[in-house]
Amino acid sequence: xxxxxxxxxxxxxxxxxxxxxxxxxxxxxxxxxxxxxxxxxxxxxxxxxxxxxxxxxxxxxxxxxxxxxxxxxxxxxxxxxxxxxxxxxxxxxxxxxxxxxxxxxxxxxxxxxxxxxxxxxxxxxxxxxxxxxxxxxxxxxxxxxxxxxxxxxxxxxxxxxxxxxxxxxxxxxxxxxxxxxxxxxxxxxxxxxxxxxxxxxxxxxxxxxxxxxxxxxxxxxxxxxxxxxxxxxxxxxxxxxxxxxxxxxxxxxxxxxxxxxxxxxxxxxxxxxxxxxxxxxxxxxxxxxxxxxxxxxxxxxxxxxxxxxxxxxxxxxxxxxxxxxxxxxxxxxxxxxxxxxxxxxxxxxxxxxxxxxxxxxxxxxxxxxxxxxxxxxxxxxxxxxxxxxxxxxxxxxxxxxxxxxxxxxxxxxxxxxxxxxxxxxxxxxxxxxxxxxxxxxxxxxxxxxxxxxxx
Numbered sequence: 275x276x277x278x279x280x281x282x283x284x285x286x287x288x289x290x291x292x293x294x295x296x297x298x299x300x301x302x303x304x305x306x307x308x309x310x311x312x313x314x315x316x317x318x319x320x321x322x323x324x325x326x327x328x329x330x331x332x333x334x335x336x337x338x339x340x341x342x343x344x345x346x347x348x349x350x351x352x353x354x355x356x357x358x359x360x361x362x363x364x365x366x367x368x369x370x371x372x373x374x375x376x377x378x379x380x381x382x383x384x385x386x387x388x389x390x391x392x393x394x395x396x397x398x399x400x401x402x403x404x405x406x407x408x409x410x411x412x413x414x415x416x417x418x419x420x421x422x423x424x425x426x427x428x429x430x431x432x433x434x435x436x437x438x439x440x441x442x443x444x445x446x447x448x449x450x451x452x453x454x455x456x457x458x459x460x461x462x463x464x465x466x467x468x469x470x471x472x473x474x475x476x477x478x479x480x481x482x483x484x485x486x487x488x489x490x491x492x493x494x495x496x497x498x499x500x501x502x503x504x505x506x507x508x509x510x511x512x513x514x515x516x517x518x519x520x521x522x523x524x525x526x527x528x529x530x531x532x533x534x535x536x537x538x539x540x541x542x543x544x545x546x547x548x549x550x551x552x553x554x555x556x557x558x559x560x561x562x563x564x565x566x567x568x569x570x571x572x573x574x575x576x577x578x579x580x581x582x583x584x585x586x587x588x589x590x591x592x593x594x595x596x597x598x599x600x601x602x603x604x605x606x607x608x609x610x611x612x613x614x615x616x617x618x619x620x621x622x623x624x625x626x627x628x629x630x631x632x633x634x635x636x637x638x639x640x641x642x643x644x645x646x647x648x649x650x651x652x653x654x655x656x657x658x659x660x661x662x663x664x665x666x667x668x669x670x671x672x673x674x675x676x677x678x679x680x681x682x683x684x685x686x687x688x689x690x691x692x693x694x695x696x697x698x699x700x701x702x703x704x705x706x707x708x709x710x711x712x713x714x715x716x717x718x719x720x721x722x723x724x725x726x727x728x729x
Contacts (some may be wrong), residue, residue, distance in 0.1 A: 276457045284581040284706045289715065290514070291649050291708055292581045293607055294642040295632055297600075299714055300609055304631030312368045312606045315549055320591050321376035324404065325582065326396065327596030327610075329383040332421075335455040337443065337485060337554070339514050341598040341612060342383045351388055354614075355395055358596060360621045364411070368626065369593065375407045377587040380415040387418070390425040397433035400595075412437060412587055419465040420457055427472045438469050439478040439509075442530055444485055445496040451527070452486045466503045479505045483540045484513035486530040493540050497547055508553070508561045509583060510544055512537070541702055557584045557650055558704045577650040584650065597627070605634040637713065640665070645708045652696040652704060677710035 289296045329343045330351060343350075365371065378400070383394070401407070414437035415430055429604035430438075442462055443455060450456045462479075469477055479500055483493055500508070515531070517523040532540065545555055553561040554569045557577065562569040571577040571586040581600050594601035597617045600609045608631035611617040620627040634642070640663045647654050657665045668675060678694070681687040686700035687707060696707055709715055 284703055286706075288709050289703045289712070290705065291645050292579065292583070293600075293602065294645045294712070295607075295634070295638055295714055296712075297607075297609070297638065300601075300607060300632045302630045304606075304608065304628070304633065306626045306628045308631065308633065309366045309608050312603055312608075316591055316603055317375055318369075318370055320589065321374045321406065321408070321587075322379040323580075323587055323590040323592045324375060324379070324400065325592060325599055325601070326378070326380050326400065327382065327594065327599040328354075328380060328396075329597055330387050330390055331382070331384045331418075332387060332461045334522045335443075335453055336525050337453045337455075337482060337513060338522065339516055339520050343614065344599075347380045351392060353603070354597075355388075355392060357618055357621055357697060358396060359399050361595060361627065362399060364621065364624060364626055365593070366403055370670070371404050372406055373404075375404050375411055376383070376590050377412045377585070378407075378414070379412075379582055381582065382416055384418045384421055385415050386421045386426050390423065390429045393426065394429045395432070397429070401433075408668050412585075413441060416441065422465045422468070424468055427468050427474075429522040431472050431474070431511060436474065437476040437478065437619065438474055439480060440465065442496075442500065443480065443482045444488065444493070445499055446488065446492045448487050449485050449492065452530070454522075454525075463503060466505075476506050477503075478507040478509060479503065479512045480506065482513045483510060483544065484515075484532060484537050486526050488540070490536065490540055490543060491571050494543060494547070497544060501548075501551055506563055506566050507550055507556075508548065509514065509559055510541075511559050512541075538702060545698070545702075555701065558652075558701060560584050572651060579649050598629075600712070605639065607632045637643045640670075641711050641713060644671075644711050647697070648694070648705060648708045648711075652701045654694040655692065656694065657692045671711065673716075674710035678707065681707055719724065 327341070329341060330345050331342045332344070332346055334342075334344055343476065368430060411434065413434045415435055417440050419439050419440055419442070424470060440462060442457065443453065445451060445459050466477060481496065481500065515523060515526075548561045549555065552563065554564055554572075556562050556568050556572060557579065560583065561567065567586050568577070575708070576586060576588060578585050580592060580602075591603045592601045594608070594610055597614055598610055598612045600607065602608070609629050611620060611627045611629040617627045643662070644654060644659060659665070660667050675689065678687060678689060681700065681703070682689055686697055686703060688695050688697075700707060
């Protein structure tokens with residue numbers, strides 16, 4: 275058994291690296307004109323990945339860190355769909371929407387809080403504006419099992435959906451009550467059956483460790499029950515406690531959180547349990563069956579990381595649609611306006627609802643590659659980096675390599691002439707291992723870093 279108490283010093287604020295540079299670096303000097311210029315310069319042979327943000331939830335799950343809007347009013351959803359249609363029409367003026375679409379994802383909020391008829395309306399409109407989907411395009415949707423019916427499944431299946439991600443988080447009754455998300459196991463079990471009966475052969479289940487009142491024993495019971503559903507993938511996230519950003523998280527009594535050493539033990543137990551049951555670890559928080567293309571992507575060195583987590587669909591330009599959604603291309607990031615009034619006002623004026631963004635420098639693109647390789651594969655081919663970017667790695671990243679020495683001394687990482695490789699323990703600390711390559715983070719004192727803790 276690993277003595278995790280010696281690793282608790284690594285429990286410090288750090289990014290999850292769904293992007294580099296990270297979202298705090300995005301700024302409002304990036305305008306609609308900048309985005310339109312990037313759209314003009316995008317290569318027509320690069321595929322598109324569409325992210326559609328459906329932001330509404332009926333009530334708050336206190337752990338949630340997503341951009342959501344709480345409502346029980348039907349007219350809000352009807353109005354939002356009309357504005358999505360208007361945004362798509364404006365987008366079509368600036369972007370070649372005849373490009374091939376390789377991926378589409380519905381995120382939230384709770385996408386299935388929209389009625390089946392409303393979801394169908396959105397899907398039809400998107401496919402009208404973006405008519406060229408690859409035959410094997412990945413079309414996925416986040417699902418709250420409490421808001422999912424056979425009719426939802428029929429609409430999604432007819433729209434080409436081939437992946438579903440069910441949010442569960444934890445099955446312990448006390449934990450569920452504390453996080454304000456009571457969801458009996460039988461509810462999840464029934465919706466997974468609906469999906470399987472519809473022929474969905476890629477089902478993901480989201481879990482979170484580090485929630486209030488969780489223990490090693492209680493989380494073991496959760497994963498033992500979840501595996502009986504035979505998911506193809508699992509995402510087991512470290513709870514991100516950011517109460518300065520998310521007011522609902524202030525409801526938690528912080529003394530009910532497990533200490534970092536226990537969280538690492540929970541993660542270790544989880545990794546052992548899933549690997550003993552024929553799953554493979556993918557990236558820092560995903561597990562997949564060996565037959566799943568997510569795992570196969572690692573074998574081929576084709577695993578990628580973006581705002582939706584790990585994906586096999588690299589080399590695509592991400593187009594964010596809807597309030598707060600984020601998009602990116604080879605050398606930019608962009609985020610839509612975050613509140614509905616501003617979003618609607620921009621669209622009513624005929625403008626893309628750009629809130630802020632970022633234009634990447636050559637140094638950003640290099641560091642992005644290095645960090646995403648580490649985050650995806652727990653390793654880095656130094657020679658490949660040198661050839662791809664025409665640099666001397668040891669000279670360019672001298673400071674980062676010095677900072678990694680402590681991980682090497684702790685025997686969680688090896689640094690060789692041509693490779694950096696984290697071992698199984700290092701994989702649990704991969705955010706920390708990536709951080710020395712972050713040029714922006716290292717300019718911010720640790721006590722000023724506004725990120726969730728890495729452990």
